Amino acid sequence: xxxxxxxxxxxxxxxxxxxxxxxxxxxxxxxxxxxxxxxxxxxxxxxxxxxxxxxxxxxxxxxxxxxxxxxxxxxxxxxxxxxxxxxxxxxxxxxxxxxxxxxxxxxxxxxxxxxxxxxxxxxxxxxxxxxxxxxxxxxxxxxxxxxxxxxxxxxxxxxxxxxxxxxxxxxxxxxxxxxxxxxxxxxxxxxxxxxxxxxxxxxxxxxxxxxxxxxxxxxxxxxxxxxxxxxxxxxxxxxxxxxxxxxxxxxxxxxxxxxxxxxxxxxxxxxxxxxxxxxxxxxxxxxxxxxxxxxxxxxxxxxxxxxxxxxxxxxxxxxxxxxxxxxxxxxxxxxxxxxxxxxxxxxxxxxxxxxxxxxxxxxxxxxxxxxxxxxxxxxxxxxxxxxxxxxxxxxxxxxxxxxxxxxxxxxxxxxxxxxxxxxxxxxxxxxxxxxxxxxxxxxxxxxxxxxxxxxxxxxxxxxxxxxxxxxxxxxxxxxxxxxxxxxxxxxxxxxxxxxxxxxxxxxxxxxx
Amino acid sequence: xxxxxxxxxxxxxxxxxxxxxxxxxxxxxxxxxxxxxxxxxxxxxxxxxxxxxxxxxxxxxxxxxxxxxxxxxxxxxxxxxxxxxxxxxxxxxxxxxxxxxxxxxxxxxxxxxxxxxxxxxxxxxxxxxxxxxxxxxxxxxxxxxxxxxxxxxxxxxxxxxxxxxxxxxxxxxxxxxxxxxxxxxxxxxxxxxxxxxxxxxxxxxxxxxxxxxxxxxxxxxxxxxxxxxxxxxxxxxxxxxxxxxxxxxxxxxxxxxxxxxxxxxxxxxxxxxxxxxxxxxxxxxxxxxxxxxxxxxxxxxxxxxxxxxxxxxxxxxxxxxxxxxxxxxxxxxxxxxxxxxxxxxxxxxxx
Numbered sequence: 001x002x003x004x005x006x007x008x009x010x011x012x013x014x015x016x017x018x019x020x021x022x023x024x025x026x027x028x029x030x031x032x033x034x035x036x037x038x039x040x041x042x043x044x045x046x047x048x049x050x051x052x053x054x055x056x057x058x059x060x061x062x063x064x065x066x067x068x069x070x071x072x073x074x075x076x077x078x079x080x081x082x083x084x085x086x087x088x089x090x091x092x093x094x095x096x097x098x099x100x101x102x103x104x105x106x107x108x109x110x111x112x113x114x115x116x117x118x119x120x121x122x123x124x125x126x127x128x129x130x131x132x133x134x135x136x137x138x139x140x141x142x143x144x145x146x147x148x149x150x151x152x153x154x155x156x157x158x159x160x161x162x163x164x165x166x167x168x169x170x171x172x173x174x175x176x177x178x179x180x181x182x183x184x185x186x187x188x189x190x191x192x193x194x195x196x197x198x199x200x201x202x203x204x205x206x207x208x209x210x211x212x213x214x215x216x217x218x219x220x221x222x223x224x225x226x227x228x229x230x231x232x233x234x235x236x237x238x239x240x241x242x243x244x245x246x247x248x249x250x251x252x253x254x255x256x257x258x259x260x261x262x263x264x265x266x267x268x269x270x271x272x273x274x275x276x277x278x279x280x281x282x283x284x285x286x287x288x289x290x291x292x293x294x295x296x297x298x299x300x301x302x303x304x305x306x307x308x309x310x311x312x313x314x315x316x317x318x319x320x321x322x323x324x325x326x327x328x329x330x331x332x333x334x335x336x337x338x339x340x341x342x343x344x345x346x347x348x349x350x351x352x353x354x355x356x357x358x359x360x361x362x363x364x365x366x367x368x369x370x371x372x373x374x375x376x377x378x379x380x381x382x383x384x385x386x387x388x389x390x391x392x393x394x395x396x397x398x399x400x401x402x403x404x405x406x407x408x409x410x411x412x413x414x415x416x417x418x419x420x421x422x423x424x425x426x427x428x429x430x431x432x433x434x435x436x437x438x439x440x441x442x443x444x445x446x447x448x449x450x451x452x453x454x455x456x457x458x459x460x461x462x463x464x465x466x467x468x469x470x471x472x473x474x475x476x477x478x479x480x481x482x483x484x485x486x487x488x489x490x491x492x493x494x495x496x497x498x499x500x501x502x503x504x505x506x507x508x509x510x511x512x
Numbered sequence: 513x514x515x516x517x518x519x520x521x522x523x524x525x526x527x528x529x530x531x532x533x534x535x536x537x538x539x540x541x542x543x544x545x546x547x548x549x550x551x552x553x554x555x556x557x558x559x560x561x562x563x564x565x566x567x568x569x570x571x572x573x574x575x576x577x578x579x580x581x582x583x584x585x586x587x588x589x590x591x592x593x594x595x596x597x598x599x600x601x602x603x604x605x606x607x608x609x610x611x612x613x614x615x616x617x618x619x620x621x622x623x624x625x626x627x628x629x630x631x632x633x634x635x636x637x638x639x640x641x642x643x644x645x646x647x648x649x650x651x652x653x654x655x656x657x658x659x660x661x662x663x664x665x666x667x668x669x670x671x672x673x674x675x676x677x678x679x680x681x682x683x684x685x686x687x688x689x690x691x692x693x694x695x696x697x698x699x700x701x702x703x704x705x706x707x708x709x710x711x712x713x714x715x716x717x718x719x720x721x722x723x724x725x726x727x728x729x730x731x732x733x734x735x736x737x738x739x740x741x742x743x744x745x746x747x748x749x750x751x752x753x754x755x756x757x758x759x760x761x762x763x764x765x766x767x768x769x770x771x772x773x774x775x776x777x778x779x780x781x782x783x784x785x786x787x788x789x790x791x792x793x794x795x796x797x798x799x800x801x802x803x804x805x806x807x808x809x810x811x812x813x814x815x816x817x818x819x820x821x822x823x824x825x826x827x828x829x830x831x832x833x834x835x836x837x838x839x840x841x842x843x844x845x846x847x848x849x850x851x852x853x854x855x856x857x858x859x860x861x862x863x
Contacts (some may be wrong), residue, residue: 341748355740355746357740379730380727436620
């Protein structure tokens with residue numbers, strides 16, 4: 001069943017702030033946008049949804065002046081306009097906050113906010129004045145604790161986001177486009193970000209908010225536009241009332257929810273991974289747990305609680321200062337990735353692009369990276385064997401497109417994640433450590449990743465999953481561990497604990 | 513057309529690779545032709561051919577004679593061997609500014625009275641071994657400081673550039689050390705079937721380098737380490753050891769280049785290899801190896817070396833001064849890197 005066109009027209013007499021209609025953008029061989037309609041009213045939080053490749057990025061680049069559309073009209077505050085370049089967009093009052101924040105780490109908060117339009121007299125930067133007005137902007141955003149005169153490099157991701165928003169406001173933006181702002185934030189920071197967004201909306205600023213997380217959209221969004229294959233599948237949907245299944249159906253053309261696969265009952269194998277008294281002062285202390293073959297253990301905790309650090313220490317990417325890691329009875333040497341890999345441990349790190357993939361290499365080469373020795377005789381790589389093995393993995397994991405010669409960068413987030421998984425499957429690992437396996441993975445592909453992780457466990461691999469999304473930890477795991485402030489505060493079967501209890505412990509740091 | 517095409521093509525990649533619905537026809541074909549590996553080298557082939565045409569027109573038979581061709585190749589062979597080594601270091605995400613100084617030190621060390629006496633008493637290969645070992649040792653120092661001492665390659669090799677040449681001056685006492693081991697000069701400086709041994713060495717090194725980079729685990733790991741060191745580390749590759757090996761490799765290449773220079777000039781001196789670092793980096797970069805690492809081409813490097821050497825030859829045959837030649841070199845480097853950036857953009861990396 002194809003997507004229906006759903007149109008909700010604005011009330012009579014109220015001209016929307018932005019009306020994009022019939023936007024077309026062609027690239028050689030590809031029609032990235034094929035007649036997109038988007039209406040945003042002042043003071044609205046308008047959510048943009050769509051799978052990877054649906055055209056969200058291209059659309060916001062058109063809006064930001066980075067791309068010129070090949071067709072369609074943009075009506076801004078009642079006038080037809082053309083946005084010829086990024087500066088033009090800013091002059092009109094359209095600011096875009098990209099996923100990779102474009103801040104200069106070595107400059108102060110105030111200097112970043114006024115970068116390109118410095119407060120200056122006779123060419124001399126008026127620092128005191130810039131700091132004063134930056135402080136005013138930060139107050140307006142509800143974050144007076146961010147000092148205008150500290151270096152941006154010392155701020156957290158959340159702090160940087162606030163600076164980016166302050167910069168947008170400094171241009172007197174009437175529309176702020178935010179591309180997946182919550183991807184790098186933990187739950188508490190997201191909550192504060194939402195406070196800021198609501199505040200801005202109340203002041204009449206329109207927000208276009210892009211996210212993969214439906215629950216966020218429910219919470220913050222007023223209206224939803226769903227893109228699919230470069231077209232508007234639906235626009236102006238009420239964020240609070242439209243059922244999830246409807247949104248997912250519009251995005252995917254199929255009807256699926258976040259379906260967590262059935263846990264496999266019984267049949268636990270023997271203990272494969274044993275972590276005992278593991279610690280790194282300042283990060284985490286005295287962490288002990290075991291994972292059996294075929295078991296999925298989830299680690300829940302806030303960013304900075306030490307959960308990723310624990311995974312990396314098990315893997316040897318960080319050196320344990322205390323405690324031991326034992327895999328199938330063999331003790332691993334601390335701080336040696338090579339030893340962990342040789343013992344059959346694989347890590348899918350948190351930052352797929354910067355930590356896991358060699359982006360301009362092919363899918364096949366990324367898959368074979370950890371097991372090159374298997375295809376080599378006397379140091380020479382047998383490329384036919386390599387390709388065949390990669391092909392098998394690509395087929396088994398249903399990586400799309402199923403072309404191992406393709407550059408891995410051209411794949412969507414979900415398929416890139418599968419490539420990283422494939423690397424370790426090819427290596428025939430016994431322990432798989434997954435750090436945020438569904439970050440940046442769109443809704444449709446998530447269920448596939450979940451099912452895949454389950455299948456891997458069923459094949460006898462011991463799996464440890466770290467995730468910021470508590471629902472995911474509980475839904476996916478057999479056992480849930482909760483980390484708070486570097487300490488393991490809870491360890492129980494997943495069906496004996498619910499989301500609220502975990503959330504409580506994560507926030508409070510005490511066992512319920 | 514090039515600017516227009518490459519700009520749009522780069523955007524094409526960013527649009528998540530949706531299946532093509534309307535094909536761009538011939539335009540797309542042209543883009544594909546120039547963006548493929550063959551296309552990269554096609555540009556270099558054209559540049560080299562253009563140079564040859566210029567040589568033919570301006571110098572006629574003097575340029576196209578077999579002897580002149582061999583002269584060009586002989587000149588290219590020493591810097592060529594260094595450049596092949598440099599290709600590995602740059603592909604692996606590093607840089608080596610000390611190659612010229614290592615060549616000088618190796619040439620001096622291999623031609624001291626002590627070494628030559630030993631070589632005369634035993635075998636001329638002693639000189640070769642000495643040069644290779646000195647080069648490898650310098651590379652090992654570079655690599656260890658960079659990988660395990662966590663210093664910037666630029667700084668470490670800059671220090672080696674100063675230090676190694678200084679040491680060469682101390683050992684040689686700034687004098688030219690004439691090579692008296694005749695077998696050495698006869699063999700390395702000789703010809704086989706009319707082809708200079710130097711050229712044969714260069715050819716062997718280039719082929720071996722190509723195989724090493726494109727067909728072995730070592731080459732694969734070099735690409736991974738240069739392309740994304742963190743991913744390589746987390747995939748279980750010993751990045752530090754690999755980085756060290758890359759500098760040892762370029763050191764050995766410098767040692768070999770020193771051997772070739774000793775044979776060609778029949779003397780070792782601390783002024784050998786002056787500015788080789790710049791010539792080698794220039795050849796590697798115009799060949800299409802990414803200065804940021806992760807992508808390297810031996811074939812491109814060989815073409816880069818040949819282009820610069822042919823340029824020198826054409827200028828020399830026409831009695832043009834070296835200053836004009838330097839300007840021409842500068843222009844070639846800029847144009848080549850501009851082209852390379854376009855290709856990089858087309859392949860989807862940020863411009």
